[in-house]
Amino acid sequence: MKGYNRPLLLIAVILFIDQVSKFWVKLNMTIGQDFNIIGNKFLIHFIENNGMAYGMEFGGEFGKLFLTLFRIVAVIGIGYGLHYMVKNKYHRGFILNVALIFAGALGNIIDSTFYGTIFSESTFYEKAVLFPEGGGYSSLFHGKVVDMLYFPLIEGNFPDWFPIWGGEHFLFFRPVFNIADSAISVGVFLILIFQKRYFKEEHEEKESVNSEVLED
Incomplete structure (x- = not known):
């Protein structure tokens, strides 16, 4: 179990922070409400989405159900892959990055699967209630994903000479x-950045094992 300690701890920490932040937002904010953290450059801005990461959509009720079920299958696959990597002693950094991806996918699955049944609907005028008497705002697998981190770092207008978007707001x-x-x-980014290191060491370890077998 030694190789599992760090990945499991990382997954647990990410899930805890993710779900605590979402519960707090659901129970204390209305849709569209803002809290300024660092001026107008970092805000807690409450929205919900029916689709994918960063507010992207995947159409209709059937699309929503398909996406949730696809996420569940995907996270099962990632979880199995993570177990395989730990068991076969892949690069620790690579394992932790996959653990980040697994934790993130699982965090959003919790929203999609359960939030519709345990929360009342958040609106522009009312905050949600946990375990409302009349039941949740939707059924199992049809919950909305809670988003809240907003970084509108640069705002302005493109210069008139700028191709296509000249004069438009950005x-x-x-x-x-x-x-x-x-x-x-973060998990995907780190894998892309350090993939040569991760897979180079793994390749060298396999070559070492193979040479030892041949020598025997």
């Missing part, structure tokens, strides 16, 4: 996301 960074989305993005 905002960077526009997406609103959550801790789970962040964990997925």
